[in-house]
Amino acid sequence: MSGKGRSSVAARRRHHAPVFAALGDDTRLSLVAVLCGGQPRSISQLTEGSRLTRQAITKHLRVLESAGVVHSVRSGRESLFRFDPEPIGEIKEYLDLVSAQWDEALARLKRFVEN
Amino acid sequence: MSGKGRSSVAARRRHHAPVFAALGDDTRLSLVAVLCGGQPRSISQLTEGSRLTRQAITKHLRVLESAGVVHSVRSGRESLFRFDPEPIGEIKEYLDLVSAQWDEALARLKRFVEN
DNA sequence: AGAAAAGGCAACAAAAAGGTTGCAGTATTC
DNA sequence: GAATACTGCAACCTTTTTGTTGCCTTTTCT
Numbered sequence: 001m002s003g004k005g006r007s008s009v010a011a012r013r014r015h016h017a018p019v020f021a022a023l024g025d026d027t028r029l030s031l032v033a034v035l036c037g038g039q040p041r042s043i044s045q046l047t048e049g050s051r052l053t054r055q056a057i058t059k060h061l062r063v064l065e066s067a068g069v070v071h072s073v074r075s076g077r078e079s080l081f082r083f084d085p086e087p088i089g090e091i092k093e094y095l096d097l098v099s100a101q102w103d104e105a106l107a108r109l110k111r112f113v114e115n
Numbered sequence: 116m117s118g119k120g121r122s123s124v125a126a127r128r129r130h131h132a133p134v135f136a137a138l139g140d141d142t143r144l145s146l147v148a149v150l151c152g153g154q155p156r157s158i159s160q161l162t163e164g165s166r167l168t169r170q171a172i173t174k175h176l177r178v179l180e181s182a183g184v185v186h187s188v189r190s191g192r193e194s195l196f197r198f199d200p201e202p203i204g205e206i207k208e209y210l211d212l213v214s215a216q217w218d219e220a221l222a223r224l225k226r227f228v229e230n
Numbered sequence: 231a232g233a234a235a236a237g238g239c240a241a242c243a244a245a246a247a248g249g250t251t252g253c254a255g256t257a258t259t260c
Numbered sequence: 261g262a263a264t265a266c267t268g269c270a271a272c273c274t275t276t277t278t279g280t281t282g283c284c285t286t287t288t289c290t
Contacts, residue, residue, distance in 0.1 A: 013144045021139025025248090029128045029135075036213045038220020044266060056249050058267080063247090077257040077266050085217050092210050095203055098151045102200050105153020140278095159236060171279050173237080178277090192236050192287035235288075240281105247276070258265070 016094050019087045022067035027052065028060045035070055035083040042078040131209050134202045137182035142167065143175045150185055150198040157193040 023029060031046060047057045061081055064070045068087040072079050138144060146161060162172045176196055179185045183202040187194050 009148070010145070013148065014141055017139055017141045017144055019139075020135050020144070024132055024134075024136025024139045026129055026132045027248090029132055030125070032213065033128065033216075036217045036220070038217065038224060042266070052248090053250065054267080055251085059248070074267090079267070083217060085214060088210055088213060092207060092214070095207050095210075098147065098203060099200060099207070101148075102151045102153065102198060105151070109153065142278095157236075167278090168280065169237080170281085174278070189237090194237070231290100233288100233290085236286085238285080239283090242280080243278100244280100245276100245278080248274085250273080251271090253269090255268075256266085258263100260261100260263085 012094065016091050018067045019069065019091050022064050022069055023088075025060070025063075027057075028064055031057070031060060031064060031081075032069060032083070035081060036085075038083075040073075040080040040082040042080055044078065046081065127205075127209060131206050133182045134184065134206050137179050137184050138203075140175070140178075142172075143179055146172070146175060146179060147184060147198070150196060151200075153198075155188075155195040155197040157195055159193070161196065 023032065027050070030050075034046065035041060043054060043058055043061065046061070047054045050057060061070065061072070065072055065081075068084060070081045071084045072081045074080075138147065142165070145165075149161065150156060158169060158173055158176065161176070162169045165172060176185065176187070180187055180196075183199060185196045186199045187196045189195075
């Protein structure tokens, strides 16, 4: 598990970075917090309660959409955004890998010190 | 669970965004992947195998350090960076919250449809 | 002591991010 | 059909990010 595993891990990483980046902003994190509540919302609805303009919110939503965190569907005159759990599920798994690797390292160190 | 939980969630969110942002870059994700292996590394070591200059890597390391994801200690002529699991543990918890909220929403929807 | 290695600092430049404003295009509603 | 809502597009501006280069300081090794 060295030669082959590596490129796939790197590939996954390249895939995950945009998701982390999408979540790396207060405004977008707020939007996600609202949308993961289940109810699809229009841009106007999502703009309410924010000090930003509708356009700014739209841009943030497009960033989230590019990362796959949300998904939009046009319905009549409004476009509804809904949460998509997949990408976040994937980065959670990735973070679990990172944590696991760290825990292993700690365990090795402990074993080493105790002997 | 509505009026009070909210502000604390928002506060936590403000705290998490920089961590997500720090992870939202391929180069930094690679650095984290190396450092979570347990062994502290110097800037020069971390620069090896990258096409970027030492300065660029240094900047990325400072970003990670500001987010608390890594921690540096000067040792002689080199400064060693080590991984810190705390911030990543926190955002994992946060993502669990998001997922849980989504799952609840799905459950509610299902119950509603079935009745 | 002198050469080599590891870093820090600062100035720059190019590119991306975050926001705003203004205007045009569709749906809805009365 | 006219007014109203909800968006999309594009131009622009400012601030951050990302990366480079050059030079100087501190350690280490011989």
